[in-house]
Amino acid sequence: PHIERGNVVFAGVDYEAIMHEVEKEADVLLWDGGNNDIPFYQTDLYITMADPHRPGHEMAYYPGEVNVRAADVVILNKCDTAKPEFVEQVRQNIMKLNPKASVILADSPMSADKPELIRGRRVLVVEDGPTLTHGEMGYGAGLLAARQYGAGEIIDPRPFAVGSLKDTFEKWAHLGPVLPAMGYSEKQCDELRQTIAASKAEAVVIGTPIDLGAVIEIGLPSTRIRYELEEKSGPTLTELLQPIIDKARKPVTSR
Incomplete structure (x- = not known):
């Protein structure tokens, strides 16, 4: 949200150096x-x-x-x-x-930028991987929003998972009917793309913090979930x- 709202963001590993640079730009510093x-x-x-x-x-x-x-x-x-x-x-x-x-x-x-893609349709929900796995959540905002907006069916991605995503479902048995985006390397993006395509969903509900459509070609109608x-x-x-x-x-x- 910081980038989308036009906030100035500093990042790095040398926090003292970051602090000195921030002090040149701002009166108040928010550490996120x-x-x-x-x-x-x-x-x-x-x-x-x-x-x-x-x-x-x-x-x-x-x-x-x-x-x-x-x-x-x-x-x-x-x-x-x-x-x-x-x-x-x-x-x-x-x-x-x-x-x-x-x-x-x-x-x-929560809000969806294209809620009409959810109501009454067969949807696949993509969530933030770390939140679901070591964060121990079986679901995220995407699944909650899909239910809120009246999805006709929420597709379980397990039968369609490929590569490391298949391993993820085997390792993290608590996961609900959601597809975790585990990372954004070329291989991970390709596995995510293949799994989404194989699901034959009518629409994809994106609950990831990152704009997934900017990282991979989703190939299906999609709507992004945000919450305030x-x-x-x-x-x-x-x-x-x-x-x-x-x-x-x-x-x-x-x-």
Whole structure:
């Protein structure tokens, strides 16, 4: 989403060098560590996302638990699609780990750029591979959206999987009726393309963070799923971020 929205993005492995470059460009720096990182500098506001579709993960894995313990704010999102008891379980776990953190409950409303391709049709759902495999999710936003928009049939890709994708289904037995995009090397893209074509789907529902159509020629009608953040309760991000923005706007005076 950063690229699509025109945000300036810095990336690399020398975080000190990155910091110096960012300071030339911006007043406020957002470190986006994804789901497998912790910030490499001291933050003014530490925000952690928690997923109620995976209750207990916030206490069971590194760096997830570290991020919850260190957070100033924990956003418990996807409340609209997760089971209420899972939402409450994760909320209670957050308070046990970090009772001083502000907790924001939020929905994650989904949208499809071409919803007419889903309703009543036989669809194949492609999801983010790492989320499904070592992330231990049997499904992702693509499957939830396919059901939300009334797919006539969701095709199980297992009978059509080729190469390493066939191995993926054998190794990760918990996977639902979704096709994991495990990577984007030439070989992986070719296997993904072959599997999609063999499914004979009427449409492909893409739940990957990356625009899959920019990486491979899908060959079938496709629609991309996105989701946003809709705060429900607790302090708003605007309220929490405003002091940081105000501080950044103040001129630095020399002593």
